[in-house]
Amino acid sequence: MPPRARAVRKWVFIFLVECREEIVQEVPKILNTLYSYMQQSTHRPFLLRAVFLLTRFHQEPVISSLLQKSLLMDSDTVELWRSLGRSILGIQILRCLVEKLNRAGNDRLGTDSSPCEQHSCQTALETLTITRAISEVVFALRSTEELRRLLPHLLPSLLRWASEMLGGERQLLLMTSWKQLHVEKPCRIFLSAIKLVLGKCMxxxxxxxxxxxxxxxxxxxxxxxxxxxxxxxxxxxxxxxxxxxxxxxxxxxxxxxxxxxxxxxxxxxxxxxxxxxxxxxxxxxxxxxxxxxxxxxxxxxxxxxxxxxxxxxxxxxxxxxxxxxxxxxxxxxxxxxxxxxxxxxxxxxxxxxxxxxxx
Known part of the structure; x- marks a missing residue:
C-alpha cells in the first residue's frame, strides 16, 4: 500500500475516534459517503473498518441510516450488516434491531377492545426491512450463547409479525419494491428469520x-x-x-x-x-x-x-x-x-x- 493511502486511512480512523462528539449530526452523511465507495473492492476492508468505528460511537444513527436503504438489499448492504454481525458489536446491533421491531406498529397492539386497523404499507415495509437486517446479523453472529439469551425477546417479535402478516399480500401487491423481492407471502420473510435463529439456538x-x-x-x-x-x-x-x-x-x-x-x-x-x-x-x-x-x-x-x-x-x-x-x-x-x-x-x-x- 502506498504511504499516502496508508496515511489517509490512518487519518480517517483518528478522525472518527477523536471527533466523535462533533460529528453526531453528520453521521448519516458520513455513512452514505463510505457506502458510495463500497463499489471499489480495493477499499472494502478499510471501509468496513470505518463503518465499524462509526457504529461503535454512533450505533443508533448508523443502524437507522442503514435501515433507510431499499428493502431490496444489494450486496454492499448485506456485507455491511454481516460485518457488523461478525464484530464485537454484533449482539448489541441485534438487540437494537429487536427493539426497533418491537416498537414498530405498537400503536396497533393495544389492549383496548376496539378492533385494530390494517397495518399500513409503511409499517409493513419497515418491519420487513428490519427483519431482513436481523437475518443478516444473525447469519454472521459468532456468539450463539448470547443469541440464546436474547431469544425470549427475539422470537416473540418475529412470530408476532409472521402472524400479523398472514394474508397480507394484497396490501403490498402494488408496491414496486415488494414485487421485485419475488416472495409470494410477506410472512415467509419472518418465518425464514425464525428458522435461521432457531437453527443457531437448537x-x-x-x-x-x-x-x-x-x-x-x-x-x-x-x-x-x-x-x-x-x-x-x-x-x-x-x-x-x-x-x-x-x-x-x-x-x-x-x-x-x-x-x-x-x-x-x-x-x-x-x-x-x-x-x-x-x-x-x-x-x-x-x-x-x-x-x-x-x-x-x-x-x-x-x-x-x-x-x-x-x-x-x-x-x-x-x-x-x-x-x-x-x-x-x-x-x-x-x-x-x-x-x-x-x-x-x-x-x-x-x-x-x-x-x-x-x-
Missing part, C-alpha cells in the same frame, strides 16, 4: 423435526397457522428454549386487539399446558437415522399414529414450564384475560388452557 435434531412435521408450511397458511404454532411450541419445549421470560412476553397477546395474535398465543399456551405426554414412533425420534418418506408413511398407517397425535415428546423440559404457565393463567384470569368475548375457537382453546393447568 440442536440439528430439533430443526430436523420441524421440517419433518411441516411446521414452516403450516405457519404461513392462515387456516393451519394455529396447528403450526402448536407443533413449533412442542419442539421448543423439548429443546429447552421456552423460558419464563418468553412466556411472560407472550402472555399479553391473549388480550391483544389483534385476532391473529390472540390465536397465536392461545395455540402456544394450549400446547404448553398439555399434561399428557405421548411417546413417539421410532422413526419420529430426531436423534436416529430417519427412513424414507414412503416408509414413514407406511409405518404411520400401520400403527394408526400421526404427527398430529404423537408430537408431544417425553422430556423433563416440559414440567417447569407447565408450572409456570399455570401461574400465568391464574394471573391472566385475575386480569380478565380469560374473557368470553372472543371467537368460539378462542374460547375453546382458552378453556383448554385453564382446564389443563388445574391438574
Amino acid at each position: 440442536a440439528q435434531k430439533w430443526t430436523q423435526l420441524l421440517e419433518i412435521w411441516g411446521v414452516w408450511a403450516r405457519l404461513e397458511v392462515p387456516v393451519a397457522h394455529p396447528e403450526g404454532v402448536r407443533l413449533l411450541t412442542s419442539v421448543l419445549l423439548n429443546a429447552g428454549v421456552v423460558s419464563p421470560c418468553l412466556v411472560k412476553n407472550l402472555l399479553p397477546w391473549l388480550n391483544s386487539c389483534s385476532v391473529q395474535l390472540r390465536m397465536t398465543a392461545t395455540a402456544f399456551f394450549a400446547e404448553v399446558t398439555i399434561t399428557r405426554e405421548e411417546a413417539l414412533l421410532p422413526w419420529q425420534w430426531p436423534n436416529i437415522c430417519l427412513p424414507s418418506g414412503s416408509q414413514r408413511q407406511k409405518s404411520s398407517k400401520q400403527s394408526g399414529w400421526s404427527c398430529r397425535n404423537s408430537r408431544h415428546l417425553s422430556t423433563p423440559a416440559v414440567a417447569p414450564v407447565h408450572s409456570l404457565c399455570g401461574e400465568a393463567v391464574q394471573g391472566a384470569r385475575k386480569r380478565g384475560l380469560m374473557r368470553t368475548g372472543g371467537s368460539p375457537g378462542e374460547r375453546s382453546s382458552l378453556a383448554r388452557v385453564e382446564y389443563t393447568c388445574s391438574f
Whole structure:
C-alpha cells in the first residue's frame, strides 16, 4: 500500500475516534459517503473498518441510516450488516434491531377492545426491512450463547409479525419494491428469520423435526397457522428454549386487539399446558437415522399414529414450564384475560388452557 493511502486511512480512523462528539449530526452523511465507495473492492476492508468505528460511537444513527436503504438489499448492504454481525458489536446491533421491531406498529397492539386497523404499507415495509437486517446479523453472529439469551425477546417479535402478516399480500401487491423481492407471502420473510435463529439456538435434531412435521408450511397458511404454532411450541419445549421470560412476553397477546395474535398465543399456551405426554414412533425420534418418506408413511398407517397425535415428546423440559404457565393463567384470569368475548375457537382453546393447568 502506498504511504499516502496508508496515511489517509490512518487519518480517517483518528478522525472518527477523536471527533466523535462533533460529528453526531453528520453521521448519516458520513455513512452514505463510505457506502458510495463500497463499489471499489480495493477499499472494502478499510471501509468496513470505518463503518465499524462509526457504529461503535454512533450505533443508533448508523443502524437507522442503514435501515433507510431499499428493502431490496444489494450486496454492499448485506456485507455491511454481516460485518457488523461478525464484530464485537454484533449482539448489541441485534438487540437494537429487536427493539426497533418491537416498537414498530405498537400503536396497533393495544389492549383496548376496539378492533385494530390494517397495518399500513409503511409499517409493513419497515418491519420487513428490519427483519431482513436481523437475518443478516444473525447469519454472521459468532456468539450463539448470547443469541440464546436474547431469544425470549427475539422470537416473540418475529412470530408476532409472521402472524400479523398472514394474508397480507394484497396490501403490498402494488408496491414496486415488494414485487421485485419475488416472495409470494410477506410472512415467509419472518418465518425464514425464525428458522435461521432457531437453527443457531437448537440442536440439528430439533430443526430436523420441524421440517419433518411441516411446521414452516403450516405457519404461513392462515387456516393451519394455529396447528403450526402448536407443533413449533412442542419442539421448543423439548429443546429447552421456552423460558419464563418468553412466556411472560407472550402472555399479553391473549388480550391483544389483534385476532391473529390472540390465536397465536392461545395455540402456544394450549400446547404448553398439555399434561399428557405421548411417546413417539421410532422413526419420529430426531436423534436416529430417519427412513424414507414412503416408509414413514407406511409405518404411520400401520400403527394408526400421526404427527398430529404423537408430537408431544417425553422430556423433563416440559414440567417447569407447565408450572409456570399455570401461574400465568391464574394471573391472566385475575386480569380478565380469560374473557368470553372472543371467537368460539378462542374460547375453546382458552378453556383448554385453564382446564389443563388445574391438574
